[in-house]
Amino acid sequence: xxxxxxxxxxxxxPIKPLQEHIDKVYDCASTLxxxxxxxxxxxxxxxxxxxxxxxxxxxxxxxxxxEIRLTLPGGLFMPVERTDLLELLTQQDKIANKAKDISGRxxxxxxxxxxAIQEPFIAYLQRCLDAVAxxxxxxxxxxxxxxxxxxxxxxxxxxxxxxxxxxIEDDTDDLQIKIRRQLFAIESELNPVDVMFLYKIIEWVxxxxxLAERVGSRLELMxxxx
Amino acid sequence: xxDVLVTNGPWLIGIAALFGFLxxxxxxxxxxxxxxxTSVGSNAITIKQAIIIAMIFEFAGAYLAGGExxxxxxxxxxxxxxFIEQPELLVYGMIASLxxxxxxxxxxxxxxxxxxTTHSIVGAIVGFAAVGVxxxxxxxxxxxxxxxxxxxxxxxxxxxxFMIFQSVQKLIFNTDNPLENAKRYVPFYMALAxxxxxxxxxxxxxxxxxxxxxxxxxxxxxxxxxxxxGVGGMIAIKRLKMDSKADRQTQFGNVEKVFAILMVVTxxxxxxxxxxxxxxxxxxxLAAVVxxxxxxxxxxxxxxLVWWILPLGAVGIVLGLAIFGKRVMQTIGKNITHxxxxxxxxxxxxxxxxxxxxxxxxxxxxxxxxLVGAVLGVGMARGIAAINIGVVRNIVVSWVVTxxxxxxxxxxxxxxIKGIFN
Numbered sequence: 001x002x003x004x005x006x007x008x009x010x011x012x013x014p015i016k017p018l019q020e021h022i023d024k025v026y027d028c029a030s031t032l033x034x035x036x037x038x039x040x041x042x043x044x045x046x047x048x049x050x051x052x053x054x055x056x057x058x059x060x061x062x063x064x065x066x067e068i069r070l071t072l073p074g075g076l077f078m079p080v081e082r083t084d085l086l087e088l089l090t091q092q093d094k095i096a097n098k099a100k101d102i103s104g105r106x107x108x109x110x111x112x113x114x115x116a117i118q119e120p121f122i123a124y125l126q127r128c129l130d131a132v133a134x135x136x137x138x139x140x141x142x143x144x145x146x147x148x149x150x151x152x153x154x155x156x157x158x159x160x161x162x163x164x165x166x167x168i169e170d171d172t173d174d175l176q177i178k179i180r181r182q183l184f185a186i187e188s189e190l191n192p193v194d195v196m197f198l199y200k201i202i203e204w205v206x207x208x209x210x211l212a213e214r215v216g217s218r219l220e221l222m223x224x225x226x
Numbered sequence: 227x228x229d230v231l232v233t234n235g236p237w238l239i240g241i242a243a244l245f246g247f248l249x250x251x252x253x254x255x256x257x258x259x260x261x262x263x264t265s266v267g268s269n270a271i272t273i274k275q276a277i278i279i280a281m282i283f284e285f286a287g288a289y290l291a292g293g294e295x296x297x298x299x300x301x302x303x304x305x306x307x308x309f310i311e312q313p314e315l316l317v318y319g320m321i322a323s324l325x326x327x328x329x330x331x332x333x334x335x336x337x338x339x340x341x342x343t344t345h346s347i348v349g350a351i352v353g354f355a356a357v358g359v360x361x362x363x364x365x366x367x368x369x370x371x372x373x374x375x376x377x378x379x380x381x382x383x384x385x386x387x388f389m390i391f392q393s394v395q396k397l398i399f400n401t402d403n404p405l406e407n408a409k410r411y412v413p414f415y416m417a418l419a420x421x422x423x424x425x426x427x428x429x430x431x432x433x434x435x436x437x438x439x440x441x442x443x444x445x446x447x448x449x450x451x452x453x454x455x456g457v458g459g460m461i462a463i464k465r466l467k468m469d470s471k472a473d474r475q476t477q478f479g480n481v482e483k484v485f486a487i488l489m490v491v492t493x494x495x496x497x498x499x500x501x502x503x504x505x506x507x508x509x510x511x512l513a514a515v516v517x518x519x520x521x522x523x524x525x526x527x528x529x530x531l532v533w534w535i536l537p538l539g540a541v542g543i544v545l546g547l548a549i550f551g552k553r554v555m556q557t558i559g560k561n562i563t564h565x566x567x568x569x570x571x572x573x574x575x576x577x578x579x580x581x582x583x584x585x586x587x588x589x590x591x592x593x594x595x596x597l598v599g600a601v602l603g604v605g606m607a608r609g610i611a612a613i614n615i616g617v618v619r620n621i622v623v624s625w626v627v628t629x630x631x632x633x634x635x636x637x638x639x640x641x642x643i644k645g646i647f648n
Contacts, residue, residue: 006260006340006597007267009618010565013611075616079608147478147566149391149608152400 012071014078014085015142021064022092022139022215028057029099029132029208032125039112051103058100065093079150084222091218092139095132095211102204109197114190117182121202124175128205131168131212138162138219145223155223165216172209176202230314230647235519238317238647245324246512246535247542252331253343253504254284254546259554260340260594261500262493264601266555268570270489273555279490280497280551281544287501288540291427291585293531295503298588299510300517303348303372304355306525308363313523318643319358319636320511323350326635327507330628339624342592346632347507348372353633354640372590376625379580379591380599387576387603390415394568395607398481405468405477408484413459416491419575420455423495424448426582427502455491462487485567492574499581500593501543507590509539569609573600595625 031054038047068089072082105111113121138161141154148154179202187195231238261284262276271279309316327346334341348369355363394415398407425448428439439447466487468480513535518525520532577596584591598621605613 006594006601007263007565008340009598009601009614009621010267010610011612011614011617015611073616075614075619077602077605077613077615078611079605144478146609146611147481147568148399149395151395151608153402154400 011076013146014068014072015146017064017068017071018085018089018092019140019142021061021068021089022136024057024061024064025092025096026132026136028054028061028096030129031057032099032102032205033122033129035103035106036113036122036125039106040118042112044110048107051107054103055100058096061093061096065089079146080222081225084218084225088139088215088218088222091211091215092135095135095208095215098204098207098211102201105197105201105204109194111194111197111201113198113201114183114186116186117179120175120179120182124172124179124202125205127168127175128172128209128212131165131172131209134161134165134168135212135215138165138216150223158219158223162216162220165213169209169213172206176206231317231519231523234647238321239516239519242317242321242324242512242515243538245321245328246508247538249324249328249331249343249347250505250508250539250542251546251550252328252335253508254543254548255550255554256331256335256341256546257343257500257504257593258547258551259557260597261496262551262555264565264570264574264597265489265493265496268486268489268565268567270486270567270570271493273552275490276493276555277547277551279493280547283494283497284501284505284543284547285540287498287503288505288543289501289536291498291502291582292505292509292536292539294588295506295585295590296510296513296531296536298368298590299347299351299506300514302368302588303351303365305363305365308355308359309525313518313525314647315359315644316525317515317518318647319351319354319640320514322354322639322643323347323632323636324508324511325639326350326353327632330632330635334624334628339627340594340621341624341628342594343504343507344590344592345376345625345628347511348590349629349632350636351511352629353636356633357637358640358644375584375589375591376595379584379589380595380602382599383576383580383596384599384603384606386579387572387600388607390576391569391572391604391607391609394572395609399478399568404481405484408481409463412463412484412488413456415488415571415575416459417452417456419488419491419495419578421448421452422579423498423582424451426586427498429586459487459491482567485571489567489571489574492571492578495578495582496574499578499585501540503581503585503591503593505536505539505543508542509535510590512538565610569604572604572609573597576600576603592625594621 031050035047035050035054038050069086072086074082076082078085138158141158141161145154145158180199183195183198183202258280262280265271266273266276304316306316327343327350330346331341331343352364352369397411398404401407425444428444428447429441463484466483468483513531516532516535574597577593577600580596580600581591581593598618601610601613602618604610
């Protein structure tokens with residue numbers, strides 16, 4: 001017998017799934033570090049396996065994304081705009097897609113980052129992942145934001161996180177310029193096609209930070225509509 | 227015609243009492259989810275505790291504060307002068323109303339519609355009086371007031387909930403040390419809840435128990451009770467086990483633990499309010515039947531409430547809760563919603579206060595409606611992650627449908643009963 005209850009009024013909260021999604025996205029992107037280390041040491045079996053892991057995490061993120069979209073029907077009254085929430089989700093998901101693209105391209109072309117720029121490249125990747133980690137942290141503040149009714153101190157805290165995210169993204173831009181210069185200096189010794197793709201990979205890794213920053217700015221927009 | 231009442235008097239009272247009891251049982255079974263659902267849904271109390279709280283406080287509310295609304299249902303909706311010639315019509319009509327409202331409740335529950343018990347009984351009484359006797363037999367002004375209150379009370383309750391929640395945010399959540407502030411201020415919210423409940427009970431409810439207080443005495447007594455509740459809350463909060471990890475994350479968790487204690491108090495208030503307001507829907511018509519039959523067909527609006535009527539309704543509600551409520555609660559327990567004690571308390575306190583104050587004025591309002599209003603109020607303060615507007619719309623539609631449905635059923639039964647006894 002169905003129960004008529006006031007509790008039907010409470011819909012499933014989209015906030016927890018959104019946090020789960022960004023956690024999954026971060027897992028996916030952060031696997032890139034061991035992946036690049038495996039390719040550098042020439043361990044392609046391990047690299048392929050890590051690539052599978054990345055791809056699997058991306059699929060899981062996708063299914064989470066689909067689930068959130070389905071549980072957000074039009075007739076929901078939420079403290080934040082529904083469109084903002086869905087936009088945020090889309091941005092989050094792009095990070096995982098980008099990580100998958102990077103690993104796919106590396107495997108597909110058996111591409112190895114030249115020894116000379118190995119170390120700065122990993123540092124650059126790490127910095128970009130810092131941006132992703134920070135965006136994850138900011139999204140994980142959402143339940144506290146809800147607790148405070150999207151007001152006051154908690155909002156300031158998140159705003160601070162977002163401005164820090166911007167500065168990390170600036171950092172990665174500088175690192176990207178440096179690493180391109182280093183690659184430019186040695187590119188005459190390398191296979192031209194590989195070099196083309198290396199530039200592409202460097203750009204894509206930078207995109208991880210860009211996308212993380214965009215997640216932050218989406219969150220900022222969401223909070224600004226108070 | 228009056229001899230019908232004399233010869234069949236005991237029968238009529240018996241039937242009315244039976245239907246009244248069934249109706250009370252239905253109210254207990256039907257509304258327990260609405261009255262206690264938020265407390266169970268936010269994990270502040272267990273299902274077992276909810277049932278026990280509901281039993282004690284529904285009974286207390288029904289017995290101590292249910293008299294005022296009962297008299298409105300009994301004699302406010304219809305103009306009794308039209309029944310002086312044919313008092314038996316009033317008796318038939320009230321019995322028909324009880325049966326109609328009871329059946330409608332059962333049918334709606336089976337279909338899963340959240341109907342309002344208050345709407346169904348008011349619709350039924352208006353229905354039999356307007357069709358069975360004449361439209362002028364209905365006190366349209368009073369009915370208009372009641373219907374108007376169905377719009378106004380959710381709005382008031384929503385507004386109160388909004389204000390309560392805003393104050394909670396200002397005083398507790400949006401501060402440097404939410405936990406300390408929660409420990410400091412939550413007892414005051416408890417005292418406030420205790421104050422509203424006890425004041426209305428003392429001023430409005432204790433007349434028929436034979437206790438009369440002057441307003442100064444009433445305020446003092448309510449204040450003392452409020453202070454006791456507050457101190458009790460302080461002690462309970464002191465004994466709480468907190469997570470010692472003092473990062474912000476667990477702090478909010480701990481704050482919610484403090485609110486969970488407050489929620490126990492508001493759950494009691496909600497049950498009390500529900501009992502005080504909704505028991506009248508079952509026993510108001512019964513009281514009318516009993517007073518007409520006992521006075522040998524004389525319709526006096528001054529007849530006091532017979533002593534056994536309130537307890538009958540109270541016992542009916544509690545039995546409905548106990549037998550049926552458990553199943554309802556388990557269903558709620560299975561689909562626990564994302565509702566934190568700090569939200570649930572604001573909604574419950576607002577709804578309960580609105581209901582109790584309205585009960586004090588004798589208006590039969592809908593408990594469900596005030597609660598929905600309160601939930602929307604907290605939502606407006608951006609406190610709830612997601613409110614399903616579609617469900618809210620369905621609830622409103624079922625309220626609107628209930629009036630004519632109750633009326634149609636009671637008209638049918640009225641002519642049937644009239645045919646049987648005449």
